[in-house]
Amino acid sequence: MSESAYRLPRTVVPSHYALEITPNLVAATFAGTVDIEVALAEATDTVTLHALDLTITLAKVSQGDGQAAGQGAVTTQTAEVTDDDETETVTLRLANQLSPGTATLHLAWTGEISDGLVGFYRSTYEAADGTTATLAATQFEAPHARRAFPCFDEPDMKASFGVSLVTDDDHLAISNSAEIGRVPVDGGLVRVSFADTMVMSTYLVAWVVGPLEATEPHLVGTTPVRVVHQPGQAHLTAFALEAAEHALEYFEDYYGIAYPGDKLDLVALPDFAFGAMENLGCVTFREVLLLIDPSRATRAEQRRLAAVVNHELAHMWFGDLVTMAWWGGLWLNEAFATFMEMRCTDHFRPEWEVWAEFGLERSAAFTVDALSTTRPIEFEVHTPADAEGMFDVLTYEKGASVLRMLEQFLGEETFRDGIRRYLADHAYANTVTHDLWSALESTSDAPVGHIMDAWILRGGHPALNVARSGDTLALTQRRAVPLGADEAEARTWPIPARLSVGTPDGRLVLDQLVEADSTMTVPSDARWVMGNASGNGFWRTHHDGELMDNLLAHLGELEPIERYLVVDDTWADLLAGRVEVSRVVEVCEAMTDDRHPAVWRRLGGVFGGLRRLIANDHLDQFQAWVRSVSFVALEDAARLAHDGDAAAQDLYAVLFGIAGVTGADPATQQAARELLAADPAKVDANLLASATGVVAADASAAEHRDLMVRWRAADNPQEEVRFLYALVDTPSREDFEATLDLVTNEVRTQNAPYVLMRALSHPTLGAIAWRYLIDRWGDITERFPTNALPRMIEGIRWLTDDAVADPDAERGAPQFLARHPLGSGDQLVQQSLELQAVHRALVERSRPSLGGLIAQRVPGGA
Ligand SMILES: [Zn+2]
Numbered sequence: 001m002s003e004s005a006y007r008l009p010r011t012v013v014p015s016h017y018a019l020e021i022t023p024n025l026v027a028a029t030f031a032g033t034v035d036i037e038v039a040l041a042e043a044t045d046t047v048t049l050h051a052l053d054l055t056i057t058l059a060k061v062s063q064g065d066g067q068a069a070g071q072g073a074v075t076t077q078t079a080e081v082t083d084d085d086e087t088e089t090v091t092l093r094l095a096n097q098l099s100p101g102t103a104t105l106h107l108a109w110t111g112e113i114s115d116g117l118v119g120f121y122r123s124t125y126e127a128a129d130g131t132t133a134t135l136a137a138t139q140f141e142a143p144h145a146r147r148a149f150p151c152f153d154e155p156d157m158k159a160s161f162g163v164s165l166v167t168d169d170d171h172l173a174i175s176n177s178a179e180i181g182r183v184p185v186d187g188g189l190v191r192v193s194f195a196d197t198m199v200m201s202t203y204l205v206a207w208v209v210g211p212l213e214a215t216e217p218h219l220v221g222t223t224p225v226r227v228v229h230q231p232g233q234a235h236l237t238a239f240a241l242e243a244a245e246h247a248l249e250y251f252e253d254y255y256g257i258a259y260p261g262d263k264l265d266l267v268a269l270p271d272f273a274f275g276a277m278e279n280l281g282c283v284t285f286r287e288v289l290l291l292i293d294p295s296r297a298t299r300a301e302q303r304r305l306a307a308v309v310n311h312e313l314a315h316m317w318f319g320d321l322v323t324m325a326w327w328g329g330l331w332l333n334e335a336f337a338t339f340m341e342m343r344c345t346d347h348f349r350p351e352w353e354v355w356a357e358f359g360l361e362r363s364a365a366f367t368v369d370a371l372s373t374t375r376p377i378e379f380e381v382h383t384p385a386d387a388e389g390m391f392d393v394l395t396y397e398k399g400a401s402v403l404r405m406l407e408q409f410l411g412e413e414t415f416r417d418g419i420r421r422y423l424a425d426h427a428y429a430n431t432v433t434h435d436l437w438s439a440l441e442s443t444s445d446a447p448v449g450h451i452m453d454a455w456i457l458r459g460g461h462p463a464l465n466v467a468r469s470g471d472t473l474a475l476t477q478r479r480a481v482p483l484g485a486d487e488a489e490a491r492t493w494p495i496p497a498r499l500s501v502g503t504p505d506g507r508l509v510l511d512q513l514v515e516a517d518s519t520m521t522v523p524s525d526a527r528w529v530m531g532n533a534s535g536n537g538f539w540r541t542h543h544d545g546e547l548m549d550n551l552l553a554h555l556g557e558l559e560p561i562e563r564y565l566v567v568d569d570t571w572a573d574l575l576a577g578r579v580e581v582s583r584v585v586e587v588c589e590a591m592t593d594d595r596h597p598a599v600w601r602r603l604g605g606v607f608g609g610l611r612r613l614i615a616n617d618h619l620d621q622f623q624a625w626v627r628s629v630s631f632v633a634l635e636d637a638a639r640l641a642h643d644g645d646a647a648a649q650d651l652y653a654v655l656f657g658i659a660g661v662t663g664a665d666p667a668t669q670q671a672a673r674e675l676l677a678a679d680p681a682k683v684d685a686n687l688l689a690s691a692t693g694v695v696a697a698d699a700s701a702a703e704h705r706d707l708m709v710r711w712r713a714a715d716n717p718q719e720e721v722r723f724l725y726a727l728v729d730t731p732s733r734e735d736f737e738a739t740l741d742l743v744t745n746e747v748r749t750q751n752a753p754y755v756l757m758r759a760l761s762h763p764t765l766g767a768i769a770w771r772y773l774i775d776r777w778g779d780i781t782e783r784f785p786t787n788a789l790p791r792m793i794e795g796i797r798w799l800t801d802d803a804v805a806d807p808d809a810e811r812g813a814p815q816f817l818a819r820h821p822l823g824s825g826d827q828l829v830q831q832s833l834e835l836q837a838v839h840r841a842l843v844e845r846s847r848p849s850l851g852g853l854i855a856q857r858v859p860g861g862a
Contacts, residue, residue, distance in 0.1 A: 005087055006383050007154065008048060011041045014152045014159040015102075016196070021120075021148070022166035022189075023209050025134045028113040028122055032149050033058075036105040036159075045094045047079075047105065050146035050153035052088040053119075056081045058108035059092050066101060076106075088146055088153075088384065107150050117750065117785045119147025123271035125230050127211070133230075135171075135210020137269050137284060139277060142327060142387045145202040155201040156325045156430040164193045167209050174214075174228065175207040176281045178262045197280060198260055199428045201323050206279030208267055215241065220248045223259050228267040229291060236291035236716060240266055243306040243348060247313040250344050256420045257427070260321045266290055266309065271750050273785035274391075276308050278315035278337070285312075286750060288717035297718045298686045299650045303345065303352050310348070311341035322423055325430040327387040331377045331456070332433055334391070335399020339407075342400070351647065356598040358400075359535060359564045363602070365397035366461070366540065366572065370480050371838070373830040374459040377402070378433055385824035388787055392828055394459075401538040402455045408536045409451075409496035409511075410444045418443040451494045451513070455538065462493045463576070464514075466531040467544035473499070473520040473529060480540045482838040483577030483845075492516045493539070500533035501526045502557045509533045528554045535561035540572050552590040560596040567591065567602050571609065574846070575838060581613065581846040582853055588629055595633060597651040603630075604654060607662045610850065611763060612798050613843055618851035624858040626663040634659055641684065653686035660694030669698050689722055696726035704735040708742075724751060728759040728769075736765045740772045744780065753788035756780075760795025770796065770804050774816050781822065790825030793817070793832050800840040 016037040023030040032054075038047070047061065062076035079092035092105070114121045118139050127133040138148060146153045163175040166189050173179075173192040181193035197205075213231050217224035218241060225244055227237040244266055248259055261281035272286040289308045292301065318340065319333040346354045368374055377399050381387050407415040418440035426435060433456060437449040455461075463480035466473055477492050495514040500507055503523050510520055510533075522529060528550040531541030543551060555563055570587045573579040584606065591603055607626050614622045634655040640648030660668035672694035675683050683691075695703055704727070711723035724747065727739045736759070743755045759769035773780065773792075781789060796813050799805060807814045813836060817829055 008050070008089070008152055008157070011044060012047050012049075012152075013039050013041070014157055015039060016160050016162070017149075017151065018162045019149055020164040020166065020191070021207065023113060023120070023136050025113070025122070025136055025210060028115075029110060030113055030120060030136075030148075031108070031110045033108045034105075034149055034151075036107070036151070038103055038105060040098055040100050040103060042100055043097045045097045046091055047094075047098075048089050048091045049105075049150050050088055050143070051083065051090040051109070051150040052085075052146045053114075054109040054111045054147070054150065056083075056090060056107060056109045056150070058106065060106040061092060061094060061098065061103055062106065063098055063101070063103040066099070090150060105150075109150065111148070114147070117271060117273035118144040121271075123210075123269050125270040128232060133211045135208065135212060135269075137208040137210075137267070138206045138279075139273060139284070140205055140279075141203040141277060142330070142390075143203055143384055145205055151202045153202045155203060155323050155327070158199045158201055158323070158428065158430070160199050161197045161205050162194070163197075163205070163207060164191050165207055165209055166191050171210055172212040172214060172228065173207070173209050174265050174267070174282055176205060176261070176279060195262060198321075200280055200320060204278070204280050204320055206277070206282040206284065208269070208282065208284070212267075214265065217263070218245065220245045220264075221252070221259070223248060223261070223264055225264045226266070227290065228265050229287075230268070230270065233268070233287075233291050236293055239292050239294050239302065240290050240305065240309055243309040244313060246348050247310045247344050250310075250347055251313060251317060251340070254340075254343070254416060254419075255317045255423055257317060257321070257423055260316060260427075264313075264316075266312075271748060273750060273787055276312050278312045278319055280316060280320045283312045285309075286717075288721050291717055293716050293718075296680065296685050296716055298653065298689045299352065299646065300686075301689075301718045303349070303354065303357065306348055307341045307345045307354070310344040311337045314340035314344065317423055318419075321428065322426045323430050325432050327381040327390060328379060329431070329433055330381075330387070330390045331379075331395045331399045332431075332436060334395045335377070335403055338396045338400035339403040342404075353560065353598065355404075355535075356559075356561045356564065356596065357601075359561055359568065359598055360601060360605075361393075361397045362401050362535075362538070363568050363605075365393040365401060366480075366538075366568075367835065368393055368831050369398055369459065369461050370482055370540075370572070370575070371831050371834045372481070373827065373834045375827060376459050377456045388824040389790075389827055391787060392825075398461075398538065402452070405455075405496060405537050406440075406448070406452065408498065408534070410440065410446055410448070414444045415440065451496060454493045458491075461538050461540070462495060463540040463542055463572075464495065464497070464531055465542045465544065466499070466529060466547060468522070468529060468547055471522050471524040471526075473522055474517075475514055475520060475531075476517045477514070477539075480572065480576065482575040484838065484841050495537070495539060497531075498533040498537065500530045500558075500562065502528040502530075502554055507557065528557065530558060530562050530565075532562070532565055534559055535565050540569050541565070542569070542573060542578060552587065555590065555594065560598055563591070563594060563596065563599050564602050567599065567606060571606055575842060577845075581610075581850050584610070585850075585853055585857075592629055592632055595636065595651060597647065597654050600630075600633065600651060600654045600658070604658045604662065607658060608763075611662055612800070612839070613846045613850050614854065615847055615851050618854055621851075621854050621858050621860075623662070623664045625854050627659060627665050628858065630655055630658050630663065641687070649684045649686045653684070653690040656687060657690040657693055660690070661697045664698070669694055673703075692722055692726050693729065696729035697731065699730050699732070699735070701732065701735060704730050704732065704739075721751070724755060725758055728755055728762065731764070733765060733768065736762070736768060737772070740769060744776060749784050750788075753784045753792035757792045757795035760792075761798060766795070766799045767801050767804050770799060770813065771811070774811060774820075777820055781820075786822070786824055789822050790828035790832075793822075793829050796832055797835045798839055799836060800843050805836050805840045 018035040021032045059079040059081045065072040083090045143153045165173040167173045169190045175194040177195040214226045214228045267284045268287045268290040276285040314337040318336045422439035440448045462477040465476045497514045499510045637652035641652035659665045672691035675691040714720035
């Protein structure tokens with residue numbers, strides 16, 4: 001099938017849809033009608049538009065004779081309909097040609113409300129009386145509107161939408177815009193009509209119908225804001241409302257444009273394939289990302305929820321008002337919304353230090369982008385399956401990182417002014433990436449397009465080598481790749497370099513656009529040089545021997561994100577074969593005085609990585625070493641957390657988890673059991689969550705049963721997810737296998753792939769999860785949301801046993817996944833396989849030396 005076969009011709013273009021949907025929630029069916037006003041560029045006797053899994057029951061086209069409205073004659077003809085499953089289209093064939101000008105398509109159809117979490121789909125919850133309540137909602141990105149109504153389902157075929165829903169009077173019915181009418185119709189139902197939307201893309205259309213409740217509208221400026229939720233959850237809505245109200249004001253100010261909708265509903269859905277979806281005025285979320293009791297949730301859970309609300313609201317302008325012309329430009333929507341989500345969250349709660357915490361997400365992007373199976377951020381998309389593969393860390397996190405890098409290079413005000421110009425110039429229209437660079441070039445004097453093309457249109461990122469001789473720094477760059485990856489062609493990036501320098505008089509930042517190998521001058525009394533000031537650059541830094549020693553000697557003068565990067569870049573250097581594992585061990589030991597949660601979160605990840613490298617007969621010594629590196633910080637954090645300091649509570653929880661899980665510290669494990677038995681209202685939520693993980697990783701059969709009871713009884717979404725994940729952390733093979741059965745039967749399909757991903761990542765039982773998965777491959781890939789399947793496969797990255805990772809093993813991942821390709825997201829699968837091979841090589845390389853190294857460092861060792 002040629003690429004263009006998946007695109008509609010531009011000879012017929014829609015301008016308005018009058019759409020009516022009548023769902024039957026009991027029978028899981030629906031009926032629809034639409035009048036689509038279109039403009040014809042030329043005479044034609046066929047009209048092709050998208051429709052998938054719909055039974056078209058009526059298709060007519062009417063056209064006036066060119067006279068002014070109400071004066072001429074209108075001719076209506078019935079069309080013959082043929083469908084094409086491959087291109088997901090229907091074609092209307094007419095006996096008489098339509099003339100150039102305007103026409104109206106009249107269509108009616110029926111369809112099934114699906115259980116697949118896309119298109120128009122069904123979601124359920126257990127009502128207070130124990131019965132199952134059913135609602136139906138839409139998820140149209142990307143691209144699934146065609147599963148609910150025949151439409152021109154491409155992002156640049158924008159139109160306005162007048163939606164009506166025919167439903168039970170006692171059901172909540174909402175769509176993108178304000179309700180403007182409600183009239184009784186046959187069968188005891190009502191027709192609820194909504195105002196015409198602004199001109200927008202089909203993937204942003206949304207409606208939700210069912211037994212749900214909404215909070216009282218709260219006015220932000222002129223915009224009424226509500227949270228829509230299951231009955232009985234109103235007490236979990238205040239935090240999201242506070243975040244949304246802040247975000248609306250923040251973005252109206254930043255963008256310099258009023259909110260483009262007429263109301264804003266944030267809708268918590270019990271079943272949801274993604275995290276959230278930016279439908280104009282009707283933003284949908286999975287419950288755990290909208291409903292929260294802050295007194296029972298961790299700081300990380302609150303931060304994540306606020307970030308997702310901010311992300312979706314950033315899209316109301318960037319994405320909804322101005323939209324990418326085609327899915328290949330999706331990165332711009334998502335990267336920008338991710339970047340703005342952090343700006344907005346930083347403004348909402350400065351004490352959360354979101355830019356430091358972003359380090360972990362950037363690390364995930366670095367890891368994938370170093371592989372030979374990476375891709376450019378902007379990537380060609382032909383088919384719907386291609387589009388689905390775009391929702392990954394390269395689009396979101398790498399994209400956001402390079403925008404942050406550009407913002408810091410241009411200056412925050414210059415960057416914002418360019419964004420304002422871009423939005424004002426392209427409101428209600430579509431853009432390509434270069435439109436943004438042009439706008440930013442008009443407000444700055446930097447060669448934005450030249451710099452950004454290198455970062456956006458090519459995969460990979462540079463490793464910047466920094467060496468010092470006197471007051472000269474030599475900067476050399478090459479592509480960052482793990483050892484054993486295909487030797488990438490020699491090439492360089494235009495790096496908007498910012499280096500921080502420590503002198504006796506304080507800290508300096510040096511700026512320079514580094515096009516190729518280059519030099520910089522530093523003050524001769526500089527004590528240290530950090531090759532990525534404030535961690536805003538998307539490059540790895542390798543500090544030559546002495547520079548690294550200087551950094552480790554002056555860690556207290558670095559920003560938290562810079563200390564984070566000292567750890568993170570060293571781990572990358574280990575994967576790249578540029579340092580031995582002994583250097584990683586030294587860096588960990590140099591961090592003992594650190595008291596920042598982001599730094600310790602990364603150290604926790606490094607300990608987890610080393611845990612994969614250590615031979616079993618050195619495991620006890622390794623655990624003792626982890627305890628020795630983290631104990632002083634743990635005791636300090638315990639004392640500070642006791643005084644009620646929120647940042648210290650977060651830090652204490654991180655360290656408590658390191659000591660109890662990776663360090664297997666008996667005292668911490670005992671403390672965790674006591675915390676779990678205590679009145680939850682009296683325990684800090686961060687610590688309670690961490691204690692749950694500690695108990696789970698050492699759980700007896702009785703404790704595993706207790707965690708299962710707590711999961712089923714959880715009365716808020718965060719605890720439900722926490723206890724669910726804890727179930728697969730069990731050290732017992734029997735309980736692990738029982739949990740896998742639960743995951744494929746009882747767990748909601750929106751969560752199951754992520755629990756399986758965690759099961760595959762289990763430090764000792766992951767290979768059992770792999771065998772379980774491939775034995776049920778057909779059932780699992782059929783039932784779980786397709787977008788989550790490649791994420792599930794990410795769990796194999798550390799499964800380096802021969803049985804799973806050996807390319808010759810018939811039931812191993814390389815062979816099995818080659819024989820059983822996923823429908824979409826194949827590139828993500830290839831990345832997981834490559835990373836598995838990289839880790840396998842690392843285990844072979846480092847395992848022999850690590851045991852002896854650790855043994856020398858603990859009492860009673862070698
Ligand atoms: Zn988004």
